[in-house]
Amino acid sequence: MIGLDVYLYPDGIRVADPDDIIRWEKERELYDPHVRLFVALFPYNPSLMSPNPNTSEELPFQRGQVIKVYGDKDADGFYHGECAGRFGYIPSNMVAEIPVYDGDLKLELFQQGFLPEAYSPPESRAPSSITAPSSITAPSSMSSEASSSVPDDVKVRRMVAIFDYDPWESSPNLDMEDELPFKTGDIIYVFGEMDSDGFYYGDLHGCRGLIPSNYVEALPWN
Numbered sequence: 001m002i003g004l005d006v007y008l009y010p011d012g013i014r015v016a017d018p019d020d021i022i023r024w025e026k027e028r029e030l031y032d033p034h035v036r037l038f039v040a041l042f043p044y045n046p047s048l049m050s051p052n053p054n055t056s057e058e059l060p061f062q063r064g065q066v067i068k069v070y071g072d073k074d075a076d077g078f079y080h081g082e083c084a085g086r087f088g089y090i091p092s093n094m095v096a097e098i099p100v101y102d103g104d105l106k107l108e109l110f111q112q113g114f115l116p117e118a119y120s121p122p123e124s125r126a127p128s129s130i131t132a133p134s135s136i137t138a139p140s141s142m143s144s145e146a147s148s149s150v151p152d153d154v155k156v157r158r159m160v161a162i163f164d165y166d167p168w169e170s171s172p173n174l175d176m177e178d179e180l181p182f183k184t185g186d187i188i189y190v191f192g193e194m195d196s197d198g199f200y201y202g203d204l205h206g207c208r209g210l211i212p213s214n215y216v217e218a219l220p221w222n
Contacts, residue, residue, distance in 0.1 A: 030068070030110060031103035038079070038095040039115050039162070040065045050091075059088035064114045067095060084113070098162055098217070099185035105220070115162075115217070154192045159202065159216040161186040180209035188216060 029035045043063050046055035061067060061083050067090060069081040078089040098115075100106055109115075164183050167176035182188060182204055188211060190202040199210045 027107055030106040033101065034071060035106075036069045037098045037100060037106055037109055038067045038069050038081070038090070039098050040067060040095055042094055044091065044094050057088050059083050059086055059090050061090070061094075062114075066098070066110055066113055066115060068110055069095075069097075096163060097184070099160055157190045158219045159188045159190050159200070159211075160219040161188060161215060162217050163215045165212065165215045178210050180204050180207060180211050182211070182215075187219065190216075 030037075040061045040063055044059075044061050046052075046058035046060055050058055052058070058078075059067070059081070065083060067081050067083045069079045069090065071080065073079045073092045077092045079092055079095070081087070081090050083090070098109065100109060161182045161184050165179075166181045167179035168181070171179055180188070180202065186204060188200075188202045188204045190200040190211065192201065194200050194213050198213045200213055200216070202208065202211045
């Protein structure tokens, strides 16, 4: 008896070819909890930016690009991973982990290739040799109406923090008491749409305040 791998397409079933099998194996990796996703905080060109004399095994990447990482970083501060179909080493100070653990969501993000440009890293995370993105600007104050209650018909969405945020350290604004501090991986419930200054109004553990939109990412309910 000959065993064959088959692939179910919308228009029928066909025998899988070697490329199909390779693709399945790569997709299945993302369901392994030891395989994680990271996002590039800054563009990286190893030939120009690496401290190492031999850069042939390092991966170049663009800001916002999603990178698959295997295991922990090594003694030199590098991860080993995959980006845009290439494998190599990634400097840990140029990336941040995306706290997503559901295999289907990890696969969707990796196939997407990039996080939206709006997801900018905090200034404090920028290596000294890299120019950090410009800071966000918060509204001058939060209205008392917004801080006291939220109408029943306002759409509520779930977001996950993709970076740590401490307004007292990271905010350039004088009224940072209107902003919510949070940690990477925190689940925040957001009310309504983003305002014209790039902030959401949300709830974290019963505390409500303003949340910079470039520090969070939508998290589906299912």
